[in-house]
Amino acid sequence: MTAPRTAPPAGPDPAALAAAFTEAYAAPPEGVWHAPGRLNLIGEHTDYNDGLVLPFALPLGVSVAAARRDDGVLVVRSLQAAGDGVRTPVDGGPISAEDWPDGRRWAAYPAGVARVLRPSGTGGASLLIDADLPQGAGLSSSAALECATALALCELYGVQIARPELARLAQRAEHEHVGVPCGLMDQSASLLCTAGHALLLDCRSGLSAQVPFAPSGAGLALLAVDTRAGHELAGGEYARRRDECERAAAALGVDALRDVTDLAGALASLRDPVLRRRAQHVVTENHRVEAAAGLLRAGAVAELGALLTASHLSLRDQFEVSWPEADTAVEAALRAGGRGGRMIGGGFGGSVIVLTAAARADRVRDAITAAYAKRGWTAPAFLEADPAEGAHRVR
Structure with a gap:
């Protein structure tokens, strides 16, 4: 993973999210990370056919406030979901739909990421999620959640993973723990895009190029x-x-x-x-x-x-x-x-x-x-x- 990128705050207010985390967990977070949703300019259903796509990142997205835990447990709460959230060990096999009933299936995305990253050296964490990206609008809210979680866990535990590989790990989490056989585009766009550009991505090789688009x-x-x-x-x-x-x-x-x-x-x-x-x-x-x-x-x-x-x-x-x-x-x-x-x-x-x-x-x-x-x-x-x-x- 490369050093954190500097950019103007986007998406949910990070200060407000940090304050909400402190209230929820009775301790401040160690950081707040944001991952954007994406629009795909062109290249639909080509990604899982090893083809080419041309997405770009949106200002809207998903933010995650996070802190480490020493009990090997991931606790996930969301400001968009009622209740006390979800607790699950970071060690374990694929998550099934029966694990979290009552509308909490969304937590499989961050939990899947935590389990996929565990062999790399990450561990338990407390997460609070906020989003201004509408779900179900085709703007890749699920990948944004995965990527914000992945960045948070890697930085919390000092794990170095290059962003193209981190995108593949987030994709794997969605395959194994959510059951969606998605292509690589959404996670790559969330992690690799830059302002003022679209990302020309070769979904077979993983190679990409920034193409000016304003x-x-x-x-x-x-x-x-x-x-x-x-x-x-x-x-x-x-x-x-x-x-x-x-x-x-x-x-x-x-x-x-x-x-x-x-x-x-x-x-x-x-x-x-x-x-x-x-x-x-x-x-x-x-x-x-x-x-x-x-x-x-x-x-x-x-x-x-x-x-x-x-x-x-x-x-x-x-x-x-x-x-x-x-x-x-x-x-x-x-x-x-x-x-x-x-x-x-x-x-x-x-x-x-x-x-x-x-x-x-x-x-x-x-x-x-x-x-x-x-x-x-x-x-x-x-x-x-x-x-x-x-x-x-x-x-």
């Missing part, structure tokens, strides 16, 4: 639209899509769909129409990520819109993970003059991003809100997003 500096606005349709990735559809991609790769004789170089030939050889659609999305989405990175390096931010919309159509029609509120938001934004937009996240709920001229941002917001009202849906929420700093110590 939409507000180009007279543009990137709106994150919470469609208010929640999702649950552990519910089965995410795992099903991953299985379909693995089956398509096996049928094509490649390690992962990232390795497909002849798309036309691959589509012709896949007999299953579902697998053809999944392969088509993944291969073309990787091409869109490369094109987007090229546009950003050339300073052509405004030209991203067409790529975003193409990504959405592919996710809707080829990967079949979109949902009505997302389709409506993208369509309304384009009719109002937005340059492009797409769903983000695993699908079946969450958020949409829309790129628009800053001068048209209010018109786009109004158009999406009106389209929702016409259908009797809950009004969407909006966040204007510029790339922020990755995970760091804030107190």
Whole structure:
């Protein structure tokens, strides 16, 4: 782990969180750490196919106040959850859904991280969590919780782990202790992103590069639209899509769909129409990520819109993970003059991003809100997003 990054405080107020920790545990914390949520500019469902992604960090995220314990126990409390929190030993096997009933399943994320890090030399801790990142909006609140916990435990115990490896350990915690076979993007984005940049990440090698991305500096606005349709990735559809991609790769004789170089030939050889659609999305989405990175390096931010919309159509029609509120938001934004937009996240709920001229941002917001009202849906929420700093110590 590298030295703590210095950055202006982001997310929840660290002083208030430290005071709440002192009240909860009758002793002050040894520090407060913040990890951001992320928006993925482009590259959806490519990460677990060993492909390319282009996320950036949000100012919103999850903060963890923490102190060491000498009893080998992790105690986790959250300002967003009622009750006395959860106690669990840091030594132990995979956490099951039956371990913590009554709405406390969220604690499997930090507990899983503690158990995965235990062989590296971390130990027990008292944690108090605060977040201003909405859950279920596709902004990676779970990875932010994992990464804030991982940074806290490593620094508390003086454990040195490089950030790319720490991201893989947080991913492993989600696989083994939460049961979600997520890719590497969310944890990498939370730990590796820098302000004013998107992170071009190769999910096979783990290599990454910072690509300049500052939409507000180009007279543009990137709106994150919470469609208010929640999702649950552990519910089965995410795992099903991953299985379909693995089956398509096996049928094509490649390690992962990232390795497909002849798309036309691959589509012709896949007999299953579902697998053809999944392969088509993944291969073309990787091409869109490369094109987007090229546009950003050339300073052509405004030209991203067409790529975003193409990504959405592919996710809707080829990967079949979109949902009505997302389709409506993208369509309304384009009719109002937005340059492009797409769903983000695993699908079946969450958020949409829309790129628009800053001068048209209010018109786009109004158009999406009106389209929702016409259908009797809950009004969407909006966040204007510029790339922020990755995970760091804030107190």
